[in-house]
Amino acid sequence: MSSLAPLLYCVALASACTALCVGGVLALQLAPSRGRFTRVHWTEHARTTRPGRNTLLFALYTLPVTLGVLSGEMLGITSGVLGWAIGTIVTACSALIIMAWESYWSEVLEGERKPLAVVIRDHSALVVLLLPHMFLVLAVLPFAAPTFGLETALGCVVATFLALFIGWGGLIYVGRFLGLVTPADRRLQAIAEQVARETDTRIRAVWCVRWSRANAFVFPLGRHLLVTRAALDVLADDELAAVCAHEFGHLNESRMARLLQPIGIAILLANVPLGIPLMATWGPTAVLTLVTGTLVLLLLLRRLSHELEDLADASAHERPVEGGKASYARALEKLHRFNGTPAVARASAHGSLYDRMRAAGVEPDFERPAPPDRDVLGGFAITVAVLVYMASLWVPRALPEWRDAAPLVGGPVRALDDFRAPLGRNDVEHAAPSGG
Secondary structure (H helix, E strand, O other): OOOOHHHHHHHHHHHHHHHHHHHHHHHHHHHHHOOOOOOOOHHHHHHHHHHHHHHHHHHHOOHHHHHHHHHHHHHOOOOHHHHHHHHHHHHHHHHHHHHHHHHHHHHHHHOOOOOHHHHHHHHHHHHHHOOOHHHHHHHHHHHOOOOOOHHHHHHHHHHHHHHHHHHHOOHHHHHHHOOOEEEOOHHHHHHHHHHHHHHOOOOOEEEEEOOOOOOEEEEOOOOEEEEEHHHHHHOOHHHHHHHHHHHHHHHOOOHHHHOHHHHHHHHHHHHHHHHHHHHHHHOHHHHHHHHHHHHHHHHHHHHHHHHHHHHHHHHHHOOOOOOHHHHHHHHHHHHHHHHOOOOOOOOOOOOOHHHHHHHOOOOOOOOOOOOOOOOOHHHHHHHHHHHHHHHHHHHHHOOOHHHHHHHHHOOOOOHHHHHHOOOOHHHHHHHOOOOO
C-alpha cells in the first residue's frame, strides 16, 4: 500500500464530513432567507441570519483544527513526515471548504457574492490581528513538560511575553508583511489627528486594514488605531470621527484597564504549560480546577470589558462638537447594517445597538427587534462531523496493510496493536483460568 494512502484517506474523509455536516446545517439556517435581503428591514434580516453566521465562524475556528489533531492520533501516526502532513493538510482542506461555503452563502448574507479569495483574505486579517490564539498555543506547546520545572516556568514567561506583544500591537507588522495592513490614507490620518487633539489623546500610529467588514479597533498598550477599508467607505467624515473618539476612549483608560486583553491572553496560554504537569502530579481534578478558574477569570474580564465599552461610548458622546452624539448613533447603525449585526444581541461586550442609540439621545427609526434565535444546529453539526470522522478512522485500523505504509516515512503505526489489544499476551495468559 502507498505511504500516501493514510493522508489521502484522511483528507477525503475530513472534506466529506465538513462539506456535508456544515453545508447541511447552513442550508437549514440560511435557505429560508434567500432573496429576502432587500425585501425585509435590515434588522430582521440580521436577526434571522445570525445563527448561520455563528455556524460559519464557530465551525471555521474549531472543526478544522479538531479534525487535524484527531487524524494522526486515531490512526496512530503521530510522528514523522506523514503525521505532520496529515494534521496540516486535513486542517487546511477542512478550513477551505468552510470558507467556500461562506463564499456561496454570502449572497444571502450580504446581498452579493463574495469571492473565495476575499473570504480567505478577511479571515487571514481576523486571525492575524484579533484571533491569533491557535498559533500562540503552538508557540507555547513545546514548554508543556510532564513535571513542574524550568520548562514550565519558561512556558509561563513566553505566554506573558506573547500576550504583551499582542496587546502592544506587534502583530500589526505581521499584517503589513502579509499585505493586510497599510498606513492610513490622508483622510483617515487627518480625522484621527483632529479627534486626538479634541480628546487630548496620544496616538502612536494609524493603520488601514484590508478587510471587507466595517470595523475599527485599537491596541491600547501600543496606542495603535486600526480602521478597516470597508468602514472608510461606509462612514462619512463626522461619523468616522465619532468612531475614532470611541476608540480613543480605550486609549485614555487606566493602565490596568489597558492590560485587560494581555491578561486574558496570558491566562489562556498559561494553561498549556501548567495543564500537563498538573495532570501528572495531582490528576484530572487539578486540571479541572485550573480550567474552571480560567473560565471564571475570563468571564470577569468580559464583564469589565462591557463596562469599558460603555465608558468609551461616553467618550464619543462628550466630544466638544455640535451633533457629536447624532453622528455616533448614525455611525453605529451604519456599521451594524453593513456587517449584518443584530440590533439586539443576546451576549455582546459592546451591548445592543438599540440601547446604544438611545443612550446617545437618538431614537431608532425601528421598533426594538427580538434577539436572534439561539444557535444549536451549529454545535450539532460540528459534533456530528467529529464523531463521524472518528468512527470512520477506525476502518483502516483493522487493515494490516496500513501498518506497512507508515515506516516508509518514519512514522510507525504500532499504536494500532495497543488499541486492539489493551492487555499484553503475558497478561492474558496470567488472567486465563488454569485448567485441571
